[in-house]
Amino acid sequence: MKKWQDNKGWLFILPVFIIVAFSAIIPLMTVVNYSIQDIFGPGQRIFVGTEWFKETLTDPRLHEALWRQLLFSGLVLLIEMPLGIAIALTMPTKKGLGSSVCLVLIALPLLIPWNVIGTIWIIFTRPDIGLMGAFINNMGITFDHTASGLHAWITLMLMEVWHWTPLVILLAYAGLRSIPEAYYQAARIDGASAWAIFKYIQLPKMRGVLTIALLLRFMDSFLIYAEPFVLTGGGPGNATTFLSIYLVKIAVGQFDLGPAGAFSLIYFLIVLLFCYLFYQVLLNVGKGESS
Amino acid sequence: MKKRYFILAAYLVLIMLPIYWMLNMSLRTNADIMARLVFIPTEITFDNYITIFTDSAWYSGYINSIIYVVLNTIICLVTALPAAYAFSRYSFIGDKHVFFWLLTNRMAPAAVFLLPFFQLYSTFNLIDTHIAVALAHCLFNLPLTVWILEGFISGVPREIDETAFIDGYKFPRFFFFVFIPLIRSGIGVAAFFCFMFSWVELLFARTLTTTAAKPIAATMTRTVSSSGLDWGLLAAAGFLTIVPGALVIWFVRNYLAKGFALGRV
Numbered sequence: 001m002k003k004w005q006d007n008k009g010w011l012f013i014l015p016v017f018i019i020v021a022f023s024a025i026i027p028l029m030t031v032v033n034y035s036i037q038d039i040f041g042p043g044q045r046i047f048v049g050t051e052w053f054k055e056t057l058t059d060p061r062l063h064e065a066l067w068r069q070l071l072f073s074g075l076v077l078l079i080e081m082p083l084g085i086a087i088a089l090t091m092p093t094k095k096g097l098g099s100s101v102c103l104v105l106i107a108l109p110l111l112i113p114w115n116v117i118g119t120i121w122i123i124f125t126r127p128d129i130g131l132m133g134a135f136i137n138n139m140g141i142t143f144d145h146t147a148s149g150l151h152a153w154i155t156l157m158l159m160e161v162w163h164w165t166p167l168v169i170l171l172a173y174a175g176l177r178s179i180p181e182a183y184y185q186a187a188r189i190d191g192a193s194a195w196a197i198f199k200y201i202q203l204p205k206m207r208g209v210l211t212i213a214l215l216l217r218f219m220d221s222f223l224i225y226a227e228p229f230v231l232t233g234g235g236p237g238n239a240t241t242f243l244s245i246y247l248v249k250i251a252v253g254q255f256d257l258g259p260a261g262a263f264s265l266i267y268f269l270i271v272l273l274f275c276y277l278f279y280q281v282l283l284n285v286g287k288g289e290s291s
Numbered sequence: 292m293k294k295r296y297f298i299l300a301a302y303l304v305l306i307m308l309p310i311y312w313m314l315n316m317s318l319r320t321n322a323d324i325m326a327r328l329v330f331i332p333t334e335i336t337f338d339n340y341i342t343i344f345t346d347s348a349w350y351s352g353y354i355n356s357i358i359y360v361v362l363n364t365i366i367c368l369v370t371a372l373p374a375a376y377a378f379s380r381y382s383f384i385g386d387k388h389v390f391f392w393l394l395t396n397r398m399a400p401a402a403v404f405l406l407p408f409f410q411l412y413s414t415f416n417l418i419d420t421h422i423a424v425a426l427a428h429c430l431f432n433l434p435l436t437v438w439i440l441e442g443f444i445s446g447v448p449r450e451i452d453e454t455a456f457i458d459g460y461k462f463p464r465f466f467f468f469v470f471i472p473l474i475r476s477g478i479g480v481a482a483f484f485c486f487m488f489s490w491v492e493l494l495f496a497r498t499l500t501t502t503a504a505k506p507i508a509a510t511m512t513r514t515v516s517s518s519g520l521d522w523g524l525l526a527a528a529g530f531l532t533i534v535p536g537a538l539v540i541w542f543v544r545n546y547l548a549k550g551f552a553l554g555r556v
Contacts, residue, residue: 003382012377013389015370016433023408023430024396030407090299095548103544104537105303108310111536113491113508116529123316123522124309131312134328162306170547174480177550208442208553216435219398226493248402257406264403271398279391 034261052262062263064238065246066270069222072156072242076221079161081214084168085206089198091173103173106166118230121159145232149239152232156240159227164217171213175206211282215275222271243267310533317527324522339527349528352507355421356490357535359504362425364485367436368478372471375440380449390441393434405498412499419501427495432488436481442553443477476546483543490536507532 035052037045056062087106092099112120127133127144136143145155179201187197225244228234234241234249241249247267251260316324318335343349377383378390408427409418417423451473455465471478497509511528 004380005383006381007383009377009381009383009386012373012381016374016393016437017389019366019370019426019429020393020396020433023411023427024399026411027404027407028399030410031403034403087299087302090295090302092296095545099548100541100544102299102303103547104540105307107540108533108537109306110487111490111533111540112529113493113506113532115493115508116511116532119511119525119529120309120313123526124312129316129324129328129522131308131328131330162309166306171553174547174549174551175553177548178552179550205552209551212438212442212553215394216397223398223400225402244400244402247400251403251406260403264400267400268398271400272395275394275398276391 031261031264034257035265036258036261038258048258052258053266056259056262056266061238061241062243062246065241065243068241069243072160072224073218073221075157076160076164077214077217079157080165080168080217081210083161084165084213085172085210087165088169088172088176089202091169093177103170106169108166109163110166110170112163114226115230117159117163118227121155121227121231125155147236149236152236152240156228156231159231160221160224163227164220167216168213171209172206175209176202179205207282207285211279214282215278218274218278219271222274310530313526313530315526316522317530319523321521321523339523340531342524343528343531349507349510352505352510353531353535355500355504356496356506356508359421359424359428359496359506360486360489360535362421363428363432363489364482366425366429367432367485368482371433371436371440371481372478373466375437375444376466376470378437378441379444380452390437393437396434397431401494405494408495409498418499419503421504423499424496424504424506425489427499428489428492430495431492432485435484435488439481439484439553440474440477443474443480443551446552447473476549477551479543479546480551483539483547486539487536490532 036047036049038048091102109117122130124130125133125143125145127137133143143151145152183201183205184197187201192200223244224242225248228240228242229245229248232240234245247260247263250256250263315330315332317339318337319332320334320336320338323332323334378386412418412423412427417426447470451469452465455469456462460469493506493508496506500506500509507528511525
């Protein structure tokens with residue numbers, strides 16, 4: 001679609017620009033300020049240049065947290081994207097009570113405050129009062145996410161998949177519903193298999209919604225804080241100390257604003273880099289076949 | 292066909308289990324919860340819910356949360372609609388960069404931005420007001436709203452705009468009476484996402500408020516630490532946080548079911 005060449009577009013985006021800039025640029029500059037200074041207290045600060053950046057980049061605990069974070073986000077995307085698309089494909093296609101009830105039930109986990117999610121999973125997995133915890137322990141397997149790093153990871157992944165797969169389902173479902181019936185009729189006449197329909201019609205048509213789903217899932221899983229904080233508090237040991245949890249330990253726990261500032265800028269750049277790559281790849285992938 | 296619905300039903304049962312378990316606990320006394328494990332509670336009590344509905348420290352949390360979430364949704368929709376229209380219809384200096392820059396604001400780790408946020412909003416005397424939380428949530432909701440609406444608007448052929456202008460419509464009249472009704476479902480979907488992300492967010496909401504605008508999620512964490520983990524009460528409060536969201540999704544379900552592709556596919 002050719003667009004009108006007109007700089008008055010700026011007038012239209014001005015309110016959005018101002019609101020976002022107010023909340024984004026001023027705090028960001030403050031964090032940049034922290035990252036190059038050593039702060040002892042109000043009015044007592046000295047300029048230290050890039051020292052915090054050097055210190056942060058060589059911190060072995062940060063490296064561990066980063067690998068943990070990458071593994072976590074990687075697993076999240078690998079599980080949630082295919083699962084979400086698969087469940088969306090099983091949903092009823094006709095409008096009616098069935099699809100309405102499905103939509104509402106599926107969306108429920110998305111609408112629970114993040115710390116409540118942690119609470120739900122604590123009471124669900126505790127060996128003494130939790131349904132899942134008690135069930136597994138009754139089978140003779142000791143399952144306790146406060147004692148074993150592996151169990152903490154399993155619980156976190158279950159929680160994460162339970163919590164966020166619905167977002168992928170909703171977006172994929174909406175994408176599927178936007179495909180005109182004529183496409184399916186044409187495919188039936190050609191005798192296309194279910195897999196061929198999926199590959200050549202459904203997947204390309206879902207590209208827009210799946211791009212948003214992938215970007216949102218990546219960002220939110222990479223920045224995850226409240227749920228693991230409530231559920232495991234980063235433990236046992238450091239097994240579930242993700243980047244955000246480690247960052248808050250530095251910033252709030254030790255009140256080291258300088259290193260925390262440098263840390264968050266690096267963190268921000270990593271997320272930005274990944275999102276940009278995903279965005280560019282998804283923008284260009286399959287362009288030839290769909291248009 | 293049968294197998295398909297079996298998978299769906301199994302999935303639905305699995306995702307409902309943790310929520311059901313919370314409901315189950317919310318209907319029992321704390322002593323009962325600690326004493327035994329029952330799948331279907333026998334001695335049902337509504338005491339936990341009565342506590343929440345009669346104690347203003349509890350129910351004001353829900354009211355505060357709803358006020359700032361609604362404010363946030365309104366601000367996002369009102370400002371994002373023209374912006375999304377501009378991104379979809381006009382090409383102007385830096386449009387693609389601004390479009391991506393908007394989304395980058397979702398990518399900053401919130402934890403360290405809390406202190407600067409607190410300082411910034413203190414300067415403007417906004418601490419502990421609903422509007423402060425609503426504005427802070429714009430940081431991640433506004434970009435998403437623009438992206439979603441842009442996707443919907445790009446699905447409306449530009450010929451409609453041109454025909455309306457040829458018919459003598461002035462821009463504001465065209466925008467409010469012709470265009471907005473056309474992207475109704477987009478507005479519904481965007482409102483749903485605004486509501487959702489604002490309702491579930493805790494870090495900003497907790498940092499920017501103390502008492503007068505304290506959200507329910509923060510009320511929950513504090514009460515837990517002070518009263519020594521009252522599981523039943525906690526579960527009841529948690530269960531009630533699902534209700535507003537469930538109502539919203541019920542209202543927008545048809546817009547979701549109608550389908551949308553988002554973006555120039």
